Structures are given as structure tokens and as C-alpha cells.
Amino acid sequence: MTATDAGDRFAAARAVADAVLFEGYVLYPYRASAAKNRLRWQFGVLAPPGWGEASGEHSFQRTEVLMEPRRGAVLHAELRFLHARRRRVQRALPGGGFADTGELELADRVLTAWDEGVEERVTIEVPVTELAAGHTADFTVAGREESEDVHEYGRLVGRLVHTREPLHGRVTLTAAELPGPYAALRLTAAVDNTARTAPAADADRTAALPRALISAHLMLGLDAGRFLSLTDPPEWARAAAGSCGNVRSWPVLAGRDGGADVVLASPIILEDHPAVAPESPGALYDALEIDEILTLRTATLTDREKREARGTDPRAAAVVDLADSMPPEVLERLHGAVRSLREVTGPGTPSGEADLLGEPGTPWWDPGGDRTVDPDTDRVLVAGREVGAGSRVVLRPGLRRTDAQDLFLHGRGALVEAVLHDVDGGVHLAVTVDGDPGADIRREQGRFLYFQPDEISPLEDA
Template sequence: MTDLTERADTRFAAARQIADAVLFEGYVLYPYRASAAKNRLRWQFGVLVPPAFGRDRGEHAHQRTECLMEPREGAELSLELRFLRAQRRTVQQADAHGGFATVDELDLADRVLVPWDEGVEERVSLTVPVADLAAGVTYPFLLPAEDDEEPVYDGDRLVGRMLRRCEEVDGVLRLSTADLAGPYAALRLTAVVENTSDWTPRAGDGRDQALPRSLVSAHLLLGLDRGGFLSSVDPPEWARAAAAGCHNEHTWPVLAGPPGSSDVVLSSPIILEDHPHVAPESPGALYDATEIDEILALRTAALTDREKREARGTDERAGAVIDLADSMPAEVLERLHGAVRSLREVTDPAAAAEPLSPQTPWWNPAADRSVDPDLDSVLVDGRPVAAGSRVLLKPGRRRTDAQDLFLHGRTALVEAVLHDVDGSVHLAVTVEDDPGADLWRAQGRFRYFQPDEVALLEEA
């Protein structure tokens, strides 16, 4: 067993951008101030707490990854466990006698310093021959407690200090493989990450006391120098049953790196698709994936000077978001307004290549020459359904709006056949005996069903 080599580090580099997005997801949310209610309950993904705390509290102390791989002879598995360690920051103000007193905030000219838990990035890396994994490999790790002191100046005057404290964090990695029955030399890889801290909470201790002793946003990067991994969601047919039998707890493995590659897996506490990537329009980390980048950037730029000073004093990363929003050029902001990426094959290249009018905006259906909602059709039970077809509605119980269940058995007229960017097909319909059908049609407001939620009616 050796330290992670430079070659393995290069292999992970392509996947590290999306891994960083996982690591810092929800780290600090708009409006980027510690005083905001949404920033008082932090870190919801990949938190591995001390075992004694997680018991009976709905928190867990381990992650388990299982995936399939086809290593070649002499292959080595590289592993990188990445997580944040909560570093507790206390703010103190200097007094006239050379001492310091703990305060709730320290108001400076450029920022307002407040108590806060900073996230310190940690990595545990190792490389091990795949042949050694059959017997199982256990790799314990320990991060000792640390203290740090930083003086705070307002201009040339010492006005206070920040005290930082990292608690001890210890854990273990357990790796093993098992042979798969089948035509190929494939293995099931099991990688377990455990928090093994012996810290025991006292009466009244809550999540705030457990977080500094936890692995936060924990995830794994796995790499093979020879061979590759199999997709957990789209494995080859011979491995489908084995992939379905993989047991993953509190994490999910996907193929990472460029499309077509299979030598790296990212096992993430956030469910992703194979080969995830950050949109090229994204100007930088905003730490808040529940918001639209354009809206978030505009809202951030509109914060008051006092709010921006508090954000800069909350965390360096929050301050970077403020600076990004304040300095974002108009052309970059315009790119955030939206992008359409079609995953479907263009059925009529000549039509798709036909130039659009400069007045046709990107969101207008006419902007995509490869589809025509008024003329397109889709097969339902082997027969084409298009605009003007009459159908019987039979909405599914699991995939449809609950209100649509009341339309079960009603007849409807198909108004358009629509394709979304994920390649799914939707039927826009109006209910035939709805007295407001003409009004909905005039306004372009329809009900939407998938092809397997309707049955074609015989035309009179």
C-alpha cells in the first residue's frame, strides 16, 4: 500500500470539479450571512457523525459503496476520501488592558466578523493493488485536534483576534472485493467509510457539538490504472443482475470524468448521473444549487453594503461570491439567462440547419427546427398519436399530479406532441367535456400526460 501517486492525482483531476461541487454544496447559502436563518442549520449531505451521537438520532456514522469493476492483471486501485472538517471560529475584541473578550460580532471598516464554523478540506489518499483486496484492506486514519489564533487589525490598529479550534476526527476505510459469476473477470468492490470517534455526547449536546467531530460532505473518488468500472445505472446486459445487487448506503457511485471514460468513479452523497459536469456558463461557485445562478447573482449584487460586509466577515468563500457578483461583466451575466442543450438526434438536418429569424428568441419552439408540436406524432400501442387525436386518459398513480387522477377515464383531444431536452415525450391535451376547453386552448394552457398514460380512441 502506497500514498496516492501523481499519476492517480492526474486521473482524478477531470472529476475534481464536480467533486468540489459536492464537497461545498450548501456550504453557505444566500444571503451568505451567518445571521440568516437558512445558514444556522448547515451541512445536510454526507455527514458522518460519531457513532455514539448517531445512535437513535437519525444520523449515520458510515457510508457504504458497492460497484462493479473489470481490472486488468496487475491493476492498482487509487482512492481519495474527501470531506470537510468543521473548524469552530470564535471572535474576540481587544480591550484597553491588552486582554480579549469574546463578542457576538466585531464591526470593521470592510467586514463584520461573527462566530462561524469554517469548512477545512481534508483528504485521505491511498493506492493498493487490486489483488490485495480479496483478503480485505483496513486503513485507519486520525486527524489530531488543532488550535489557531489570528490577530485582527482595523487599519494599523489591533482590534481583536479570531480563535479557531478543530476537534480530533478519526475514522477507517475498509476495502474488499468479491468475484462475480459470469463470462468476464469482473469484481464487486466494497468501500466503507466509518467515523470511529469515541466521543460520547453529554446531556444537552446536540448536532452543533457533534459536527466538529464529524466527516462533513464525505465522498470517495475511486480510480483504476488498468481496466475500468461498470456503470451502476446502465451496466452491460451480462452484469445487470450483479449491478442491481450492489448495496449502497448513504452514497451513490457514478462514472466520472469525460463521457466515454470508465476509469474513475465518484461515490457521492448526492445522487448524480454518469459523467456529471458543471455547466460551462457557471461563472464560479455559488454554493447554492437550489437557486438559479442568474437570480442568485442579481440578488447578491443587490445586497446592502452592511449585508455585504457581514457576508465578507462570515466566510472567505462568501466574500468571494460577493466580489464575483459585484464584478460580473454584463456578457457573463447574459450567458446565465439560459441555455438549451438537446439530447435528441435531429431527424431533419436540413430543417435544423435552416437559419432562424434574428427576432426568434431561444425559448420560442420555432427556434428548434427538428421538432414541430403541431405535426409530430408518437406511437401509442403501435399506432400514431398526433395533434387532433382523441385519447382516453389513464394517469399513472406514481408519476402524475394528484389532481390528474380525477381525470381517469375521461376523454381528451391531443393539442400537441412535445419533446423535452431529456428526450421524453409529452402530450398536451384538453379534456373534451371541459366547458373551459376553448379558453384554455386560446391561452395555450393544457394538461400534460405521457404516452403510456393514454389510450387511443377509434375515430368516428
């Protein structure tokens, strides 16, 4: 496969990876002075070894996935991360030379000190047959210092000094056959920060970031063959998938058009075949979940705030310009989108179906619009026992699909309040947790925690 083919293969994954790469890069209101931008880059930070272990920062990540390569297959890997480029602001002195300053105010922007993120890539191609012996790729990113003069109305008023520290790292790829009759392999990909110098163990995070691999994630592709989903593997591979050990990495299928030839190993939790919403007008660095409100809020910034945002970072400047120039029809698209439709029954329903309809005019998504479901009386079979409103259960949240905070509820007792059916045919149990002092308020407001049937174990009914 040519380099161009490899790039096309990763195109869909790279669009999602960009959101991961810049997750929390510069949060609204997109100014260096904002409190939320004082502690940046929360995901995928591979710090220099020997620093930060006590504070929760680590120097490596490991990905394990299952794959079924065809004869002659080549594995393509692309490691992407941000390299912190520290920016100092200097003011031009009347007699010549420059002096550091807290900020440099210009007519169109306010320049301040800031850590910019420069994207770095490491690409690897290796025949799958060579992975049994292991393949190691060491890489170095050179450090440098650059300066950029700042002019206003044709006059030199200052300069920006950009400094990057050298980075050193290693990618190790190995593959081992799975036991049994299936021609499948377990692929292990490890990424290590191998910095040759590191800040003191008690140095703060700001001192360590210039030598860290920031927002590190890995894309893996096969030119012949496929990867297996760890979330929904075939039955024969379920045990092997469950034994895959992923450390600070969450691998999901990410091939084009739902293909299984690409895996994105992300530092944040994703689902198989993640995609950027087509309505999104651009990167807003807030997880792509609240584009409309972020755009509206950005448009309400004062002129001074917009100038500071434009001077904080070129990406922040692009966000401000996007909000200022967005046509009404583009903004309207952010207000909501229908991903799929199903037939809605109405007048003229064939005989025998009319008794299933709810009250006339009831929305199709309202439980009252379908007499075949009733959250208060419906029951679902779990481990051979019927569970419904009033049932006592023990919570067993699924490790790969639940909210991270739900994991703290593992093993806790709960009371089922309702059995709900979503529009896709899924079943969800609304519960209140034993010992929750706000349980009565939750019932009054109809705000519950929700788990799927295979995430609970039934106890005796209340």
C-alpha cells in the same frame, strides 16, 4: 501510476465533487445571520457513532460498484470531507487581553461566530489482487486551536480563535468476483466515522458537527480497466448492478472525456459523467443551477450586508467580490447556453417533406412546428399495449433517475394527459395522479407530472 497521474485522473471528478463538497456550505445572502444558514451541511454528514441515529444522522456510508480491472491493476481511492472549524470572535480589551463578543465591526467587514469548513483528504492505493482479503485504512486528523489577530488601521482590535476537534475514521475496501464467465468484480467501499469520543446522545447537532465527517464522498479510480455504470450497465451485468447496495452513496461514472476509469460516490443524486457548466463563473454554493439570479441578487446587497458576508467566511467574501467585479460579457454568458443544434427545415424543403412542417415561423422546439407529433393523439407501446391521452396507468418511478419526491407516488393510479416527444427523441407521458384535488388546475395550466414509458404500467383505458 504516479501520484501526479492519480491527481490528473481525478481532476474532472474533483471539479464536480467540489460542488458536492460545498453543497449548501453558505447560502445566499451568504451571511451567518441568514435563517437558511442556521442549519447547514445537509448531505454526506457522517456523525460520531452513537449519536444522532434517532434524528436521521448516521456514522457510515457504503458504496458498491462493478469493475473490470486488467491484470496488475491498482485501485486509487480518495476520501474527501469537510472538518468543521469553530470560530469565536474576541474583542481586544483596553488594558490588554481579549473577551468574547457577538460581532466585531470593521470598516470592510463584520466578523461573527461561524463554523468554517476545512477540506480534508485521505488517499489510498492498493493492488486489486489484494482486495479479496480486504484492505482497511484507519486515519486520524489531529485537533488544534489557532488564533488570528485582527488589525484595523495598524491597531489591534481583536482576534479570531479557531478550534478543530480530532477526527477518526476508517475506509474499508473489499472486492469479490461475480459468478459467471465474466472477469468482473464487485467492489465494496465503506467509510466509517470511528470517533473515540462523542457528544451525549441527546446533544444537539451543533455539538456533534465538530467530530463529524461533513459532505463525505469518495472517488475511486483504476489505472488499468474500467468501472460499469449502475444506471446503464451492459445486459450481462444488469442483475449484478441491480443488486449493488449503496447506503448514503450514489456512485456514477466520472472519468475524463467520458471515460469509465473513475467513479464518484456522491452523497447526492447525480447522473453518469456529471460536469460543471463551463459558463459558471465560480462557486456560489447553491448547486450551480441558478448562477445568474444569484449573481444579480448578490450585486443588490447593501454595503452593510456585503460587509457582513465578507466577515462570515472567506468563501462568502469571494462570492461578493466576484459579483461586484464581474464584467458584463461574463454575466451575459449566464443568461443561457445552447448545448447542441439540429437542422431546422424551412423554405426549399424537398418534395414529400413539406407536409410535415407546421405553420411558417413556428419555433423548432414547438410541437406545432412538426405535424408528425401530436400530444393529444399520439400513442406509445407499453408492455404490448398502446398508451396515450385518456389511458389509465399505475406509476412505477425508476429508482435511479427520478425525482426523489416521485418515489412517494409508486403504485398510485394516474391518468395520461398527453404523450410528448423531446428534442432528443425521448418520450414522456404527462399524467395527473388519482385523487389530486388540483388536477383540474393542472390541466388548465398545462402543468403535469412526467414519467417515461418504462415507469408506468398500463391499465384499462378510460
